[in-house]
Amino acid sequence: MKIVYIANIRMPTEKAHGVQIMKMCEAFTQLGHEVELVVPNRKTPIAEEPFLYYGITARFAITTLPVWDTVGYGRLGFLLESVLFARAVRRHLRGKAFDVLYGRDDLVLSGMSAPYVWESHTGAWNSMAQKVARSAKRIVVISQGLKDFYTGKGVPAEKIIVAHDGIDLGQFAHPQSKEQARARLGLPFDKKIVMYIGRLDGWKGTDTLLDASKLLPGDFLVAIIGGEPQQVTELSARYPNVRFLGFHPYKELADNQSAADVLVLPNTGRDEISSRFTSPLKLFSYMASGIPMVVSDLPSIREVLDENGAVFVTPDDAPALAQGIRSAFGRDDLARHAHAVVQRYSWNARVGGILGGLEQLV
Incomplete structure (x- = not known):
C-alpha cells in the first residue's frame, strides 16, 4: 500500500508525538508498505536529521511543505498555521495516487476531501472532532477507555480500532x-x-x-x-x-x-x-x-x-x-x-x- 501520513508537527521535535509518528512510519515501511510523511517546514531547534535523531533504520520519504510558522503566536497563530498547512497538503495530494491517508490532527484532517484514517489520543469532542469522527473511514485509538468514550458519543464500535502505543525493542x-x-x-x-x-x-x-x-x-x-x-x-x-x-x-x-x-x-x-x-x-x-x-x-x-x-x-x-x-x-x-x-x-x-x-x- 501507499500510505500518506500527515503530521502538523516540528520535525524533529523533542516531544513524544514525534517519536510515535516516526516509529509508526518506520513500522509501516518495515512491513512492506510505501510511506510518505508530510510535515510543515516549521522551525526546530534540533539540527540533527530526523532519521538519526529517532534511530530510524528503515527510511521512508519525508516531504516538507512551506507554511508560515505562526504557532508561536498563541491559539490564533496555531489555527492559522493549521489552516495553511491543510491547504498546502491538499495541493500536494492533488493528482497523487495513494491508498491510505493517515493522521492525528483533527483540524488538518477536517480540511481533507480524500478519505482518511484518524488516530485520536485525547478524547476531544468539539465541533471539529465531531466532524472528523463522522467523516473518518476508521478511528484508531490508543486505549479501550478512549474507544468507550467515542462509542458513548455515538460513533459505531466497528469503526474504531484499539491500538495501544508501542516500543522499539x-x-x-x-x-x-x-x-x-x-x-x-x-x-x-x-x-x-x-x-x-x-x-x-x-x-x-x-x-x-x-x-x-x-x-x-x-x-x-x-x-x-x-x-x-x-x-x-x-x-x-x-x-x-x-x-x-x-x-x-x-x-x-x-x-x-x-x-x-x-x-x-x-x-x-x-x-x-x-x-x-x-x-x-x-x-x-x-x-x-x-x-x-x-x-x-x-x-x-x-x-x-x-x-x-x-x-x-x-x-x-x-x-x-x-x-x-x-x-x-x-x-x-x-x-x-x-x-x-x-x-x-x-x-x-x-x-x-x-x-x-x-x-x-x-
Whole structure:
C-alpha cells in the first residue's frame, strides 16, 4: 500500500508525538508498505536529521511543505498555521495516487476531501472532532477507555480500532551498564536512584513525585530527566533534594533508564486523559528496561499491565507513592514480568493490528 501520513508537527521535535509518528512510519515501511510523511517546514531547534535523531533504520520519504510558522503566536497563530498547512497538503495530494491517508490532527484532517484514517489520543469532542469522527473511514485509538468514550458519543464500535502505543525493542536491547549511565549523568553510586523521564505537565503527576521525594529515606535520590528550562530552574530551587537533569534526546533514553533502581510513572487520577485515555510511551520504555516500576493505579495503565509487573499505588497520594517506591526497590521479579509483557507491544505489532482493521478500505 501507499500510505500518506500527515503530521502538523516540528520535525524533529523533542516531544513524544514525534517519536510515535516516526516509529509508526518506520513500522509501516518495515512491513512492506510505501510511506510518505508530510510535515510543515516549521522551525526546530534540533539540527540533527530526523532519521538519526529517532534511530530510524528503515527510511521512508519525508516531504516538507512551506507554511508560515505562526504557532508561536498563541491559539490564533496555531489555527492559522493549521489552516495553511491543510491547504498546502491538499495541493500536494492533488493528482497523487495513494491508498491510505493517515493522521492525528483533527483540524488538518477536517480540511481533507480524500478519505482518511484518524488516530485520536485525547478524547476531544468539539465541533471539529465531531466532524472528523463522522467523516473518518476508521478511528484508531490508543486505549479501550478512549474507544468507550467515542462509542458513548455515538460513533459505531466497528469503526474504531484499539491500538495501544508501542516500543522499539531493538533500541532497548543493549543499554549502558548502571555504572556507565550514572557516571555519564553525574549521579551518585551510593544512592538508590528513583527516576522519572518525561514532561512535567500537570496530568503527568510529577507534583506528587516531588512531594513523595521529601518522604523517602536519605539513601534514596529522585532524579528527573525532562522539563522546559524554566521549569527545571524553578523546581530546582524549590526541591534541592531532587536532581533535575533537564532535557535529554530520545536516543539516550535506554541508557538513561539504566541509571535507575526504580522507575516511576505517577500519572494523576484527576484528569480523564491520564486516567482513561492515555497509553504512555514511557510505560513501554520502562517495561523494556528490566528495572522495577511504580505506577499510578489507573484504568489506562491496567489495560497493559497488572500487579505482576509493577507496584501500583493510589494516584495523587505522595505517602502512598513514597511507600510504593520503597517496596519496589529490588523487585526484579516485577521487572522480568513487565519485560516479558512488553514483547507484545512492538511498533510492528501495533501497525499490523491497524492494517488488519484497514483491509476493507483498500
